[in-house]
Amino acid sequence: MKKKIMAIMLATACIGAGTLNCATSVNAAEQNTPFIMGDVNDDGVFSVSDVVLLQKWLLAVPNTHLENWRAANFCDDDRLDVFDLTLMKRAMIYGETGQPISPTTQPIGLNRTEEVIELLKNYDLNNYNEAYRKSLSKMFERFNEDGYFYHFADSENEENKITLNEDQTNAAIWLMPYANLEDSGILYHVAYQGKYYQVYYYFTDPAYTVSDLWEYMAQRLRIKNINIVDEKFGIVDNSNDEQTDMSAYFAVDDTHYCKIRTFEPEDALMDFLQVLSYEKLDIAVNTSTDPITPVNVQPISYKEMDAAIDAINNNDVSSYPDAEREDYRKMFECFSEDGYIYHFTDAENAITLRDDHPNAAIWLMPYANYEDTGILYHVAYQGKYYQVCYYFTDSAYASSDLWEYLEQRLDIKNINVVDEKYGIVDNSNDEQTDISAYFAIDDTHYCKVKTYEPEDALMDFLQVLKYEKLDIADNTSTAPIIPMTAQPIGYKDMGAMIEAIKNSDVSTYSDADCDDYRKMFECFSEDGFIYQFSDAENAITLREDHPNAAVWLMPYANYEDTGVLYHVAYQGKYYQVYYYFNDPAYTVSDLWEYIEQRLGIKNFNVVDEKYGIVDNSNGEQSVVSAFFAVDDTHYCKVRTYEPEDALTDFLQVLSSEKTVF
Structure with missing residues (x-):
């Protein structure tokens, strides 16, 4: 078996293996509970920390725990894998229409029974993301068909x-x-x-x-x-x-x-x-005529400070859903009225933005019931990570000091005040350290520093942390930057996918992703064909009942090679069949060595020197994957939640053929 092939197969394994190895840390209690989609740490908000947590979980980072695994089930298939992560990132950044695949519709929160009646009677679907309207319409119709709701x-x-x-x-x-x-x-x-x-x-x-x-x-x-x-x-x-x-x-x-x-x-x-x-x-x-549409708008991420300042200067909210524009407008106006932004600094410039952060390192955050308007920086200092946030205080709350404000506004009561300057809040548990420090900046701003490092590391960081004001008016560029990791693209059939490859049109994607998608299309175009599943009796078929698209093109990522994925059915059972390009950057003696080096996976069972079987099943579900070489530059992965004998039966009939375009 060629070294390149082995390398690729390994890259694929990380998707399934990371998912399953981590499954043992999922709280089974989450299985039947309402939640905010994406909120895997169950802190009441879908934010970048949830994306980071899921990514760590999929990569089997030790001591990683998902408080609510269902919140990450964006593919709606009761399994967590890299595709849930990619959809999660997409929902984080866009939260709107125009994407090939849409996340599960989220619950709607209300504070009073009267609001429920008003909303059920007068709902306006135009106030919701287009991807959610069908599900929400069915829900509203069900209540209105009854004409009542239980209380x-x-x-x-x-x-x-x-x-x-x-x-x-x-x-x-x-x-x-x-x-x-x-x-x-x-x-x-x-x-x-x-x-x-x-x-x-x-x-x-x-x-x-x-x-x-x-x-x-x-x-x-x-x-x-x-x-x-x-x-x-x-x-x-x-x-x-x-x-x-x-x-x-x-x-x-x-x-x-x-x-x-x-x-x-x-x-x-x-x-x-x-x-x-x-x-x-x-x-x-109820006779009210104004619908109630509660919305928790998401933070906006930027790679560079200039991009964040551009967005504030432009105050262009036209690209956001109608229901969220007012919240973003108010956020931009808060900064514009100041005319500056607080930015971290230190004497030796040892505190730096995290270039390795999975998402952008700078976030502008709109007002929410659990959080004030502010700006967040993901930073590194002496090899440790911190979140530094500069918030506006809410003028609606009159308080004698910051501690009283935190208690009244954010319901934070377990504050340990150190030297009358820092308020330390320890939310650690047996699994993870989680501590934050608060301190006042001036009459209308305060700072929060959060870390998962020990408290002594936090205190050391606070001793060097300082801040400065950056003038907003100095920036003259015109467009905000909203980075994202290039996501898989879903298609309903092979024809649509081949047309996309032949056109190789990346103009509809964000600038940050164009290069990734271009490279993906080029991989297939250079081959001039695509591998497709087949079998002697045509008994393997694309899943027409799949809740999302049945065919996926996948750009290269740190956890996965470029390839194509088919969701298929065989004898009433479901399988995922991937054909990947191998990565020539990895030189190893065989697939198993690649898996160990690249993914840290050692639980391979090699069958007849052809198939490498990885069993990540646990007490709750079966999850098995098989890898095998296709040619010198391609390999295949087959994944299923059926028992291993079903996978073995499927492998006996599975063949591969080239579809030339």
């Missing part, structure tokens, strides 16, 4: 009232569109006797014909560890050594069911169930 209620005992959780970091009420592991419904974050609960009222999916709720849960939601109590409540315990996580399910009527989730002990859940009841709220009773 929690309890006894008349005022001392034990169930109330909305006003302390909830995000909105207390969520409208949730249909998802692969979740039905359309409404979620209330509530408080009862000082404890917190999540109360969901779901629509059942009429596509499932079952005898009872428990069979429905097993088929539709894949929940099987149900303990039936008194034939009414189904209790599911997803607790682990670190955290209690209990849920109860019960039927409401023929088309609705309820779920209650809590991190309190089971006896607290059972007490709550004894007082919980529900009522119907009529949608038609």
